Amino acid sequence: MTNKTQMLTVQQAARLSHVSIRTLHYYHQVGLLLPTAQTKSGYRMYDKNAMKRLQHILLFRKLKFSLKEIRQMLDDPFFNEQEALEKQIALLEMEKQHTQQLIDLANALRKGDKIMNFDAFDESEMEQFKQEARKKWGRTAAWQACEKKNPADMQNAGKDMMQLFADLGTLLHLSPAHPAVQQQVQQLQQYITAHFYPCTNEILSGLGQMYAQDERFRQNIDAHGGPGTAAFAAKAIEIFTKE
Amino acid sequence: MTNKTQMLTVQQAARLSHVSIRTLHYYHQVGLLLPTAQTKSGYRMYDKNAMKRLQHILLFRKLKFSLKEIRQMLDDPFFNEQEALEKQIALLEMEKQHTQQLIDLANALRKGDKIMNFDAFDESEMEQFKQEARKKWGRTAAWQACEKKNPADMQNAGKDMMQLFADLGTLLHLSPAHPAVQQQVQQLQQYITAHFYPCTNEILSGLGQMYAQDERFRQNIDAHGGPGTAAFAAKAIEIFTKE
DNA sequence: GTTGACCCTGACGCTGCGTTATCCATTATC
């Protein structure tokens, strides 16, 4: 699947991305960017996906999010790349404008204006926007509950979850009450229980409603299972938990 | 001299400049921004000059200079505000442009371009420019030689030095060889010896040539002593050291 | 004279790496 010729060593990855090797080591250490693979002798290897993740990381970093925040956002299985990019662009635009204000201030100072104006240094506006972004992108409650696990598990778990929804997406032509569908729901429940927390029927029911109502859940689920998967999942869960 | 009504407490200064009180404490601690005065009970008070210095600090900080670098630049008696502002503006423009590149990248990513391009994250260009700036603004050799002294002494010493040149500026109508002028030169030599390092005639001679040749010295000296002071000082020093 | 807002000085903690130091792996060269 992964083309060996496309795998990069640390040094190559570092040069390409203009970060230090140490930084890659560190990002590995804190679970922010795991190498795609490691050779028998422990050498880190990075593929295109890893580099893409690194791009995202660097974008967030430029916007002054902490590494922990970045990890939480990127590892959230309901992370929505499109939306993230849009918000990032908005923030970058603010940043640019902000820099312009500083230029204006410097120009004023150069001309001798002795203005005691520090508004150009005020970053609360951006901070507020970032706060909203944090809320929007912040790890879901379910996800937050399991901070203990190691990073590799987390990142895999995210993919696994989405795989379950993808599988569900192949059953859209059936009734939500169909046994095959109901079995998928049960698998979801078991997966959550196994990896995060005991997922009672009650909790599962709550999740189902979230999937149907919250836009960000819906988008991400539909992205993996096809349009309508989220709504379908909600119905199926409702039936499952009512029994 | 300083109007009491214009003095700000830490909290007021912090609010005005949008930095934390802790930051002001810290800047005091490392000698980056000394309060204009302290009340008998130790309360820090900041006047307009201090706030202006803070503006400069924040500008430099935005450009990612370290606090130590900032202090060295601002405390250098040959610091040239005009030139600094120009360079800062240039750097800010670069920064803005840089942000724009990231916006472009994000837009490309949003449209699905799977470009493996990290050039937008490359800051070496800016770094290089900053290096030049460092050289230009970096503490002069003389100044660097005396890292030991405490910050208050440093900042005062800068002003005192310039006062000597200002005094010299009042003697421009005389011959450089005039006793009054020569005495000023001797005072300069003594001041340097007392505050920095033993200033032999040879060293003094070297300084004189620097004053005459280096544009940044010339500008700063002339700014305090009036046009022609630097050249005048150079001549006077030459005469002084030849005896 | 006491309350509340404000100030101080430590001192410890944290993030995001830079910087050795020391040792294994791989490759190129002889």
Add this chain to the structure above:
DNA sequence: GATAATGGATAACGCAGCGTCAGGGTCAAC
């Protein structure tokens, strides 16, 4: 196939630039 050069790994320490208590003075108001 020996050896040097190059590249990789881990471990450990260090540092800047503050945030964040903890413990304790000050000062105006009431």
